[in-house]
Amino acid sequence: MQCVEIKAILKTPIILGGGYLTLDALLASLIFEKCGDVEVAHTTVPIKQTNGLFHASAALLEPISRSSVSFVASLRAEHDLNPDLLKKRAGALKKIKRLRRSDFGNVLNTYGSLQAAHISWFAEGDKDEISQLLQDVKFIGKRRASGFGEIETWVIEDSDIDGVVGPFDEPLRPVPVEMFIGDQSSLKVDAAWKPAYWNPENRAICYAPELIS
Amino acid sequence: MSTFEFFHNSFGKHLTNKTNKLHMDTWRALSSNHLQQKKNAKGEHSSCRLVSGWAIVRPDNTLLQQKLAATGLIYDDRNRFDAFFQELQSWDGSPRIFLTFDKAPIPIANLFMTLDLRAVRICSPSGVETFDYTTAAPSNAGTIGASLHRMKEKQDAA
Numbered sequence: 001m002q003c004v005e006i007k008a009i010l011k012t013p014i015i016l017g018g019g020y021l022t023l024d025a026l027l028a029s030l031i032f033e034k035c036g037d038v039e040v041a042h043t044t045v046p047i048k049q050t051n052g053l054f055h056a057s058a059a060l061l062e063p064i065s066r067s068s069v070s071f072v073a074s075l076r077a078e079h080d081l082n083p084d085l086l087k088k089r090a091g092a093l094k095k096i097k098r099l100r101r102s103d104f105g106n107v108l109n110t111y112g113s114l115q116a117a118h119i120s121w122f123a124e125g126d127k128d129e130i131s132q133l134l135q136d137v138k139f140i141g142k143r144r145a146s147g148f149g150e151i152e153t154w155v156i157e158d159s160d161i162d163g164v165v166g167p168f169d170e171p172l173r174p175v176p177v178e179m180f181i182g183d184q185s186s187l188k189v190d191a192a193w194k195p196a197y198w199n200p201e202n203r204a205i206c207y208a209p210e211l212i213s
Numbered sequence: 214m215s216t217f218e219f220f221h222n223s224f225g226k227h228l229t230n231k232t233n234k235l236h237m238d239t240w241r242a243l244s245s246n247h248l249q250q251k252k253n254a255k256g257e258h259s260s261c262r263l264v265s266g267w268a269i270v271r272p273d274n275t276l277l278q279q280k281l282a283a284t285g286l287i288y289d290d291r292n293r294f295d296a297f298f299q300e301l302q303s304w305d306g307s308p309r310i311f312l313t314f315d316k317a318p319i320p321i322a323n324l325f326m327t328l329d330l331r332a333v334r335i336c337s338p339s340g341v342e343t344f345d346y347t348t349a350a351p352s353n354a355g356t357i358g359a360s361l362h363r364m365k366e367k368q369d370a371a
Contacts, residue, residue, distance in 0.1 A: 018341075018343075187329055187332055189325075189334075190327075190328060198322070200324070203325075204215065205214070205308075210331070210332070210345075211332070
């Protein structure tokens with residue numbers, strides 16, 4: 001295990017979607033894409049962990065500009081469950097109503113996109129395995145299929161920062177208050193500190209870096 | 214203390230029974246029908262979900278705009294902007310949950326404690342608005358954040 005700095009040179013603006021995008025979360029999602037098993041994805045991330053806390057920072061970037069982008073998602077009634085598949089009681093068929101077209105109208109989703117030269121992370125882990133996982137990744141963040149978050153190249157270099165606490169004792173990722181050894185005047189938030197980050201049960205009072213929005 | 218434990222101890226316990234799954238208790242408190250103070254023509258309490266108004270969950274009590282029949286809650290007629298503004302101006306550093314209700318229930322994934330004025334979080338059915346109350350409003354501030362910043366600027370100027 002060694003400390004590394006991972007830098008993704010960005011070709012297009014990125015959409016982070018309001019989260020921290022920690023490196024362990026990114027690597028776990030890449031492993032999950034290959035194996036399809038959440039447990040395996042979370043336990044085989046090649047990054048050092050202490051009591052469940054991964055030594056991997058949140059995404060760090062300095063936005064040159066911010067903008068919002070909107071997409072229309074069209075939800076079509078044809079995808080609804082066919083009423084013929086439902087078990088029917090005699091005379092009950094007429095009670096099965098077709099869902100209104102208005103329930104499946106267009107949905108407007110707006111995202112905040114950030115333009116930056118690069119996005120970087122600090123971590124302590126297996127450099128070769130991390131490199132192997134990242135080398136084929138061409139897009140990160142949300143709306144990848146729409147061209148956001150395109151990576152020009154990955155740069156992985158040795159570093160002396162472990163991904164938990166920065167050079168000024170500031171938190172580089174959400175760290176539970178009782179596990180944090182650093183600047184106690186740092187920002188305190190209610191945040192998920194271990195995978196699965198979407199699971200509200202994994203939240204605790206943490207010291208954390210400022211959210212990039 | 215987790216978000217759900219905090220929510221249940223100060224607010225949820227007045228609305229639902231405690232089980233060993235606090236996140237489900239929280240979901241039931243936010244999405245179930247609760248008896249209202251208002252009575253119908255038969256003289257019975259009507260029941261309704263938390264569909265309008267706001268709430269501020271504090272460590273030892275909860276301020277709520279919607280008038281429920283439940284006792285133990287503090288009912289408050291102020292609008293959400295005045296209530297949140299005064300709460301932030303007199304904040305003592307202990308955790309809070311700021312909630313704004315709407316027709317759809319607030320998903321538990323949108324429930325966050327506010328622990329620092331640099332990251333105030335307003336929870337609503339459509340998402341979570343996060344802003345730094347100690348600095349000027351950014352250009353992309355949300356509705357509530359922008360209003361609270363304006364009220365703060367007005368008070369500072371007066």
